[in-house]
Amino acid sequence: MLRFDPDERPDATTAELDRRLARLTESLTDEDHATFTPPDAVWDGIVASLSEERRLADRPVVLTGGAPVQTLRPRRARWMIPATAAAAVAVLAGVVAAVVTGDDRSTSIELAAAPMETLVPVVEVPGASTATATAKLVRDDGGTMHVELVDAAMPDVPAGYHYEIWLVDPDATDPHSLSRGAMAGKVDFEVPPDLDPADYPIIDVSVEPNDGDPTHAGLDHSILRGRLEL
């Protein structure tokens, strides 16, 4: 055990840190000291992602209505840029615009609709059982696909978390974030043009920690989920 300097009177926080340090240091193994140099592809992948994000950030936001638009940093699922192929792989990026439409999209075609199942997320959300929405897939007259949530009602999200909507493939291995934030009433999200909704028929709303991690926190974080029959 570490001997403290008798002249030093550590406060409670410092004493706790020192206890941890002592425990950690005493239990260090050779393996803890072993380090490996990452392959070059790791840094190359970071550069490729940053470059793609800059490109998307410069892209104009599409607006089809007058309501406020939330723009997002493009979010990247964990599988999107394998470091092993980073330099060569074009980056798929999440959509950057969440679009709230007016009622003037008269020529839109509703392709599918499904009530969403209310789930119990692992994060405690007071009133989680009251969450409700119906998911729709709509093609607008320009051919752009949209996911709509209608009759959406969500409880307040706990501090430190946010809601996020995803398109998910049937194997749940490749979730794509569409947008994040409050979802109430009718909300409309543009589907990225490179994403075929038929391959991603599951609409999922999750409770994500504000930890800077762009990936889906796990299926046990979902509060609503529905599957469109396409």
Next chain:
Amino acid sequence: MSVPPPEEDDVSTGVIDPPQVIDDPVVAGFRAGDESALRELYQRHGKLVYSYCRRTLGPERAADATQEVFLAAWRSRDRYRPEAGTLAGWLMGIARFKVIDLYRVERRNPLAGDEDARPEDGMEHAALEDTAQRMLVADALETLPERAQKMVRLAFFHDMTHAQIAEQFDVPLGTVKSDIRRGLERLRRHLEGFDVALRS
């Protein structure tokens, strides 16, 4: 590299080695969004983060996970406060999140995981967290000046008093005290950085 002056509130009381905390132009550049500073930080800490990911996830997935840790750090760089803890600790806190997340997703979804690629399959969250902290401390110990490193190790491992250490190194007691105090302060700040990432 464009380096803004330190913010006034960086100079808080009780901060260890304040010049080091606020004067590191690389950290300042990182917070200001300078990609060359990110590169420098990757060169400093990429090995540690990658080694942790490799140990917990296996070599195949360590590369992607490391990449994601640095991208996550970059995207939330405005939330990093140098006075709250070291960047190495903060990055390892994020890495720990990432690894636990990947374990969780794979447990829920066996289709996504290559079970053979995970050398420490079944590691519990507490063990993943502990491993991250031990590797952080191991790395941090090696960055201490050699004499301070030896003194801290003697105090920890060999339960030696400061007077005994002073005798062994043939230096004044005050030198031992200040070397160990500074060493400990640096190590504490790594854990503090780790904890800030946990709370973010």
